[in-house]
Amino acid sequence: MAVAFAVSAVASAGLWVTYWRGGQPQVEGVLIALALGGLAVGLVLWAKDFLPAGGLVEEREPLASTPAERRAFQRDFERGEEYLERRSFLIKMLTVALGALGIAAVFPIRSLGPKPGRSLFRTAWRTGSRVVTEDGRALTAADLPVGGVLTVFPEGRLDADSQTLLIRMDPDEFVPQPGRESWSPAGYVAYSKICTHAGCPVGLYEQGTGRLFCPCHQSVFEARDGAKPTAGPATRPLPQLPLSVDRQGYLRARGDFPEPVGPGFWNRP
């Protein structure tokens, strides 16, 4: 016991020194463990060797009150209640007043955030938005090799909901969706990077198979086939952004995504 307390005291002194000399996490951790551990060991041994343990019996008194006490409580409560009940109209008005006050207290919750409105249906992509990298460099049709992939944004906007994956596909392997044959000039395909399951960035692209993986919950999307989900919990394809190439060769959006990006929500049709 004395040894344990001594170890503790020495370790505590060690803590003073360590702190004074600038601190060092590992040393501090070990010293805290020794300082507190010494106390713990010392006290446990003390309790074990020198203090009485076990064998004592304490009676439990019944928890419940006696019937007489219950009746007395009931009677006293009802006596007070009677005074109140005599003014039944006042009780009704009081209820109305408190209810109105309670409803008034709910209104300020509205201040916590803006109205969702259409904001989940739109991103910052507009017709003619140039396709730029994270650091704002505009991309031309010559910038990515076949098989290359980049995270891109509409020019001038780094909105989280506008993050988009730009993939340059081998035109032989890529099958455009019906009605979207013109959306992928020179093999450039753009999909929303936000997973349609729980909104994580779909960060992994496997070039050999043309698959996109979401690292959060392991949804798999087929980039060659409209980014349709083929495994994992995602239920909808990643929305596709229609692209075009302008006369200078810059990649441009031909409008916003045709549907809301990201995970589902109640008022999404």
Next chain:
Amino acid sequence: MIVRRTTRWLDDRLGASSFARTALDKVFPDHWSFMLGEIALYCFAILVLTGIYLSFFFVPSSRDVVYQGTYAPLRGVGVSEAYASVLRISFEVRAGMVFRQMHHWAAVVFVAAIVLHLCRIFFTGAFRRPREINWIIGITLLLLALLNGFTGYSLPDDLLSGTGLRIAYSIALSIPAVGTWLAFLLFGGEFPAHDIISRLYFIHIFLVPAALAALISIHVALIWHQKHTQFPGPGRTETNVVGSRLWPSYAMKSVALFFAVGAVLGLLGGVAQINPIWLYGPFVPQAVSSPAQPDWYLGWLEGALRLFPNWEIRAFGHTVANPFFPAILLPGITFLLLYLWPFLEQRFTGDRLHHDILDRPRDRPVRTGLGAAALTFYGVLFIAASNDVIAKLFQVSITGVTWMFRILVVVLPPLIGFGVYRFMRGAKLTGAESMLEVPFSAMMRSRPWPDGEALEKSEREEEVRA
């Protein structure tokens, strides 16, 4: 002398001596498993102490700054003020790193101790009358501990926790009817809105801790008032408590336990790295780390999100999005069942009697079997939260691993539950003192011993008569 004078001074003003005397002489039963809740309590104490220190340095702001601190690899990188302040706590504030890591470890152990304590209460039937109220408070404490764990590790605004918040936002969005509004009000707008860090901070350091402190006080006060349960044994009855006195035996042991918890957390905080946010990097909406797993106590939810099939309800111009089922409905049902358990059991067994003597798990094979099945279910979900890591480790396809877990999570719980039920039944019927003494034949017998049913019935009748 000084004690005597203080006592007199206090007693003249408060008349506290008689209460204090019963307190000193109070008898507590001895069993190691009764310390699990105490460990949780002391984790909470250490969380408060280390948390106060951290709160003096943390800046709950998502304003962009350029990091200029001493951690060289990130110097010159644009980060949020919150992230920069956690780097400062870690690398520049003296003793900051050890306290921050102790704080995180304490949270991890806190929830673990609560869950073990919950298991002890469940499997020994300590939630039965008269302790249903304390069970409800305990479940609420678990819920609050989970909430505070999540809000806490989301504060540093690093890439891992930012991804967690992103998922939380999507889960909120998925709630029918109110989800869209709820997500916008909670986050202050479309993700990543800038109000969330400061709101989480207030929730984390004030709202939830205050609720925890208040409920813990009531929890302990009720144990005090109702007196602790005890295991069956010689001399122990429903009308007594057999054990050791609070003063000085239990007081000293309890203080020792506090120091022991502190010692373990100090060691972990010093030498076991946890949540190295400087390796994850600051949160950027278009980036994500892989593999990404939450703290252990949210693993079951993460696993459920990964395993739940790709179902979604779309009808009448509305969507009930996929995350709703695994991340709102499942925890909703989980906690509803936990809250209702004492009452469900009363309804099914018809046992509404007062109990101060604990069950041994083998005395209640059905309850123990159900508990084992539930633990298996959440255990499989927990492991499934690492399906990507498992696929990588064994070089197998992630889809195959996911399907394996989807099957296991349905098949394994009833199997394990039934196996445990048979085992407990065998142990009960043979009357073995130790569960290791149960003969194999007793567990495997396809029908219980001929007098099994009768035995149970007569036991129940005895209880009713008592």
